[in-house]
Amino acid sequence: MxxxxxxxxxxxxxxxxxxxxxxxxxxxxxxxxxxxxxxxxxxxxxxxxxxxxxxxxxxxxxxxxxxxxxxxxxxxxxxxxxxxxxxxxxxxxxxxxxxxxxxxxxxxxxxxxxxxxxxxxxxxxxxxxxxxxxxxxxxxxxxxxxxxxxxxxxxxxxxxxxxxxxxxxxxxxxxxxxxxxxxxxxxxxxxxxxxxxxxxxxxxxxxxxxxxxxxxxxxxxxxxxxxxxxxxxxxxxxxxxxxxxxxxxxxxxxxxKGGIEAIEQINIEKAGLLYDCIDGTEYYRGHAEKASRSLMNISFNLPNADLEAKFIAEATEVGLNGLKGHRSIGGCRASIYNAFPREGVVKLVEFMKKFEADNPA
The missing domain is CATH 3.40.640.10 (Type I PLP-dependent aspartate aminotransferase-like (Major domain))
Known part of the structure; x- marks a missing residue:
């Protein structure tokens, strides 16, 4: 990278x-x-x-x-x-x-x-x-x-x-x-x-x-x-x-990489890291119901639109790009397709925890 x-x-x-x-x-x-x-x-x-x-x-x-x-x-x-x-x-x-x-x-x-x-x-x-x-x-x-x-x-x-x-x-x-x-x-x-x-x-x-x-x-x-x-x-x-x-x-x-079966396990792990972060706090709220959650695209919201805008701007400054959610639901979206590296998800989770601590609702 x-x-x-x-x-x-x-x-x-x-x-x-x-x-x-x-x-x-x-x-x-x-x-x-x-x-x-x-x-x-x-x-x-x-x-x-x-x-x-x-x-x-x-x-x-x-x-x-x-x-x-x-x-x-x-x-x-x-x-x-x-x-x-x-x-x-x-x-x-x-x-x-x-x-x-x-x-x-x-x-x-x-x-x-x-x-x-x-x-x-x-x-x-x-x-x-x-x-x-x-x-x-x-x-x-x-x-x-x-x-x-x-x-x-x-x-x-x-x-x-x-x-x-x-x-x-x-x-x-x-x-x-x-x-x-x-x-x-x-x-x-x-x-x-x-x-x-x-x-x-x-x-x-x-x-x-x-x-x-x-x-x-x-x-x-x-x-x-x-x-x-x-x-x-x-x-x-x-x-x-x-x-x-x-x-x-x-x-x-x-x-x-081991084919589709191997990448599926990697995708499950990557998504799990991010969903665990979202589920571990009331600060972040996932858009999708749990039974319908995607392993590829994770849409979530923060307590208000101002915090979401600040989150996206500060994430971009530290090299976490493309996190702005679609205009129809706002918030944030992390797309973590096959080629997206695990370490990028780890970095995002670390940033989310720090952002929450530094920006209480």
Missing amino acids: VDRVYNFSPGPGTLPVEVLQQASKDVLNFKETGIGLIEMSHRSKEFMAVADTTESMLRELMEIPDNYKVLFLQGGASSQFFMIPMNLLGDGKKATYLNTGTWSKKAIKEARLFGDIEVAFSSEEQTFNRVPTQDEYSVDSASEYLYFVSNNTIYGTQFSSFPETDKVLISDMSSDILSRKIDVSKFGLIFAGAQKNMGPAGVTIVIIREDLLDKTPKNTPTMLTYKTHADKGSMFNTPPCFPIYVVGEVLKWLKK
Whole structure:
């Protein structure tokens, strides 16, 4: 961490230092080819090897079954809000959504342009401080799929276990993909923007079961059809080359750390240190209900807005950056994705204890 601050930003989030160091070399001269990575043809054998390695590493780490396609798409995770219903719904078709935060709310708005959308659960009246239990909602028998967001960055909530349904299960995992072991075979489609846990902004990963590729209405634009990209190995048009490369480097780093099971234990420990600090005093108050707490994003408040502003300013001065909470709930938010170092959480906890002692409410 020499000359670097601790970056608690919710996204783009912190990346492994060794990945950044390698990328800085490869941008100038990739593997001694004399060409920088971001200058290189996406159809060159060198970049094709990068893309193949990135996909194979993701398949290995997530244990993705053979009957799933891995797509590297552009347009951000927000483009999936309309691509999913555009490809999987149509006139007279229905889908069920769980509304647990800003990003699910945006997805619901887009989906209503393409089908009949039922919101089976919403915690909006509680300022999205929780996710539902299995018995709090039901999925209409006519629904094509059930959609949910696995982790909510703004409100600091997360599904500790996933919904059970006989319908196609779809999840936005933008802020917790690769942070814990999941069974991909339970899902029809998983998507995630890279900029929180996998790499820089610019590439969105879509993992889609092959049978869903044939459900797309025939009037869907070519570029917005999943099968277009699946059939061409994500090379229908020029892909986001640099982000794909960085994702591959992050996956190599994750494998060296012991893979997803190992990083999950590290994430549990990091979050535990911070939650223990919050729970040990009435000075700090976590936003999420305990049963819905996120391991990735921890939102909390201080006794008043003035203290929160002072807390954020003084934390920044000592190299604890990006702690300002989202405007919708105020307060503070610590995003501690896979690459965020444990020592940064320790430093934050030490600062929180000192700040409380120096600034009584």
